[in-house]
Amino acid sequence: MAGATTTELFHPRGERLKVSPLRGSTFSAAPQPRMGRFAFLRSGQNADVQRKRMVLLVEDEQSIAEPLAEAIGREGFETKVAGTVAESLALAAQIEPDLVLLDVMLPDGSGFDVCRELRQRSQVPIIMLTARGEEADRVIGLELGADDYVVKPFSAREVVARIRAVLRRTEASPGLDEAKPIEIGELRLDPAKRQATKDGEVLELSRKEFELLQLLMQNAGSVVTREQAFEDVWDTNWFGSTKTLDVHVSGLRRKLGDDSSEPRFLHTVRGVGFRFASPDEL
Numbered sequence: 245m246a247g248a249t250t251t252e253l254f255h256p257r258g259e260r261l262k263v264s265p266l267r268g269s270t271f272s273a274a275p276q277p278r279m280g281r282f283a284f285l286r287s288g289q290n291a292d293v294q295r296k297r298m299v300l301l302v303e304d305e306q307s308i309a310e311p312l313a314e315a316i317g318r319e320g321f322e323t324k325v326a327g328t329v330a331e332s333l334a335l336a337a338q339i340e341p342d343l344v345l346l347d348v349m350l351p352d353g354s355g356f357d358v359c360r361e362l363r364q365r366s367q368v369p370i371i372m373l374t375a376r377g378e379e380a381d382r383v384i385g386l387e388l389g390a391d392d393y394v395v396k397p398f399s400a401r402e403v404v405a406r407i408r409a410v411l412r413r414t415e416a417s418p419g420l421d422e423a424k425p426i427e428i429g430e431l432r433l434d435p436a437k438r439q440a441t442k443d444g445e446v447l448e449l450s451r452k453e454f455e456l457l458q459l460l461m462q463n464a465g466s467v468v469t470r471e472q473a474f475e476d477v478w479d480t481n482w483f484g485s486t487k488t489l490d491v492h493v494s495g496l497r498r499k500l501g502d503d504s505s506e507p508r509f510l511h512t513v514r515g516v517g518f519r520f521a522s523p524d525e526l
């Protein structure tokens with residue numbers, strides 16, 4: 245190690261052992277990221293910093309797995325490596341990774357089997373590591389529910405870029421959907437602006453009325469039970485009087501111009517809850 249002051253060794257659990265000839269050995273629990281949103285958590289530091297994403301790398305070739313795991317770790321991710329189908333499924337169940345990098349050719353079977361199996365239990369993003377020229381592999385992987393693929397030989401940089409892109413895509417979509425305005429008939433609800441309008445006129449709603457309307461409109465066409473409404477809007481399992489809910493419902497009806505005996509939007513489902521009309525039944 246000519247001239248080097250620190251040597252990095254790989255520990256089987258993915259941790260990094262720093263051996264410094266000057267200061268002896270220090271053991272860091274995780275590779276230290278350079279910067280950015282994946283801030284390094286020191287013990288005692290406030291834990292509301294975003295937790296590290298866990299990447300499960302399924303690759304039997306050590307000459308690929310080790311440097312790749314290290315490179316991903318340097319970018320602020322935690323990594324675990326599995327070398328077989330069996331190991332990868334067991335590890336996935338145990339650690340619940342945020343993303344899986346999945347080689348196709350494994351000693352005890354195919355990465356496609358892992359992909360199929362993982363898809364049956366979760367929506368974890370999967371990136372297939374496929375061999376050059378095996379175009380069929382890419383198609384099969386995507387058909388089995390993989391989110392993306394990279395072709396061997398790849399650079400660690402390329403893989404990290406794909407990881408970030410896939411995580412951005414998969415993690416952003418539920419939030420965006422939630423924030424997307426909902427339109428039903430002449431009603432429009434904009435969650436981002438926390439505003440509801442009817443024929444372009446802003447409805448003066450209380451906070452709870454707005455949240456209740458949002459819940460109902462997001463589930464338009466299906467029944468929202470009274471319990472669900474309490475849990476979502478009041479953040480509680482309601483053991484007391486359920487009159488609060490009825491008061492909010494009738495307030496909403498009034499502001500929507502709905503007739504309770506013959507409602508256009510907000511229907512009561514006796515003994516169960518409420519159902520908001522879907523756009524196509526108006």
Ligand code: CA
Nearest residue numbers: 304347349350
């Ligand atoms: Ca392989």
